[in-house]
Amino acid sequence: MRVYLLIAAIAGGATYLFTPLVRHLAIRFGAVGKVRARDVHTMPTPRMGGVAMMLGFLVSMCIASQLPLTRALFVNSLQPEVIALGAVGVCLLGVLDDRWDLDWMLKLAGQLIIAVFVSWGGLEVVSLPFGSLIAASPSVSMAITAILIVASINAVNFVDGLDGLSSGIVAIGGIAFAIYSYIIARNSPSYASLATMIDVALVGICVGFLLHNWHPAKLFMGDSGSMLLGYLVTCASIVMTGRLDPSTIHASIYLPVFMPILLPILVLFLPVLDMCLAIVRRLAKGQSPMHPDRMHLHHRMLRIGHSVQGAVLILWGWAALIAFGSLSILVLPIHLAAAVFAVAAIVLTVVTMYPYARHRIREIREGDLDAVSTSDDPALPHQPVAQHRADK
Template sequence: MRVYLFIAVVAGGITWLITPLVRHLAIRVGAVGRVRARDVHTVPTPRMGGIAMLIGFVGAMLVASRIPFIAGMFATGHQAWVIMAGAVLISLLGLADDLWDLDWMLKMAGQLLISVFVAWGGLQIISLPMGSLVTASPSISITVTAFLIVASINAVNFVDGLDGLASGIVAIGGIAFAIYSYIISRSFPTYASMATLIDVAMVGICVGFILHNWHPAKLFMGDSGSMLLGYLITCASIVMTGRLDPATIHASVYLPVFMPILLPALVLFLPILDMCMAIVRRLSHGQSPMHPDRMHLHHRMLRIGHSVQGAVLILWGWAALIAFGSIMILFFDLWRVAVGFSIAVVVLTIATMYPYLKHRLPQIAAEDRAYEAARNAARHAARSARTLPQADEREQREREHEQREQREQREPHKDQ
């Protein structure tokens, strides 16, 4: 465990030191994003922060390759080098988008090509609880792997809308996944785990970058960073879950058997949810799935009254609840996890809705008072409408009575 903590510190330290240099480079080459209608920030801010994260990740991996405890994974196979090559390629593709705003179809094609290259290089989902994908067809294994990588890349890219949001969510998911992969690795002769190594390095670069990216951010990660994070967290999950045989893992550790499918989705639950909602929303309006708008989860948080920092912290809380809640069954009884999860949901729901309720409740009270006043006025008008005919009828009878008396008084005079 100490080796993994050291790698995380190395990755975070390199990223933290390199980020200011990358910021100056971004300004010099003109990688400064203009303020768009959908953006939250109001000041043009440099992008390309993903390059600093890439340098931190590759540097940490190179250091790890020299540590005896981990070096065997680099010497006995080329998987680690393929993952690093894919990280470089995906960051360069994101850098091109940061500089020239690539068309979404071109960017998607690039993501797919890089994902296929990585899968062809050996990073594949070999087996799932339903059976072996390689036995069915190697092309199916490559296809599924590439699809998962592209989906995760775009999920993280979709949620990257507030300072520190995407890096924080990925760091939280990476910590949860690293704990899970470390526990799984203890079932094997060596504790060395490529999935855990990727996760801790990824967490390190996220933390190192957040120190410069907290609101108000000095530098944005851009697509070069968000695509890198989506790529890395998917690679870690594929390295671990794609090769596990549920029959060889004790049920208390590997629960349920569909965890290879569920855990990556749970770790990235918020980004995936936001991406799915955006795609459905845009297609229902007849727009492209990549058409930008201001209806993402973070935009909704700001709209109901949260500050940028408050929205980020609450979304971090939801991400932590879902990510860590999915692995708590490894340590606690299911009913304890359910109780704790329910309490956390209530607390986070109150925190999420508090600004809205704080402003909305007085409005609701004012609306209730106005409604009550209008109802009282209507009742008064109805009573008046009912009593008015009665008063007119009484006046009419009084007039008829007076006229009758006047006639009776005149009639005697006529007789005389």
């Protein structure tokens, strides 16, 4: 455990130190986002923060390759190198978008190429609880892997709309999944786990960048960052769950992620939900699925009266509830875990809707007062309420 904490600290520290340099480079490179109609910020802010996160991740991987516990992960497999190359590719694609606002179809094509390359390099979902994909067709395995990677990349990209929102949500999901993968690794002869190593590094780069990205942000992660986070969290999920043999794992451990293909959705529930709602909403209007609007979950939170920081904290709370709720049955009986989940969901619902409810109550009271004052005005025509008061 101490080795993983060290990897997370290295990733976070490196990202924190690289971020001011990357901010300077983003300004020189011209990657400064203009204020658009759908944006929440009011001042042009540099983007390209994903470069600092990528550098922090690469530094942590280089250090991990020299540590006694995790050194074997780099010797016995090419997966770490393939994942690192894919991370560089995804980040560079995001840098191009941060600078020149690439067409969405071109960006999607680039994501697919990188996802296929990573899958071809050995990162594949090769089995599901109901059978082996490799036995059926290697192309099926590659297709599912590529779809998962591209979907997660865009899910995090969709939710990246408030300072600190996406980095916090991914960090929460990364912590939850790191705990689960560490529990799985404890059943093996060695505690070394590539999935856990990627997750703790992911949490580290999120926290390191968040220190610069909290509202008001000095630097946005941009597509280079949001796409990188979606890519890494999915790679960690595939590394572990894609090769699990359900028959060799106790049901009490395997139950939280019954289907490996659903694990990225569990740890990234809010981004995936927001992406699905946006796609349905835009297609229903006859628009492109990538057409921008101000109807994302975070926009709705601001519209009902939350501040930027308040909306981010509440959405973090929902992400934590969903991510850790799937882990709670590891330590709690199912009925108790369900009860705790229900109570927490009720509390979060009340907190989420409180500004809207307060505003509606105030409107109702003001409306009642206006009605009373209008009915008491003698210059107005006959009013039933006034007549009723006179009769009494």
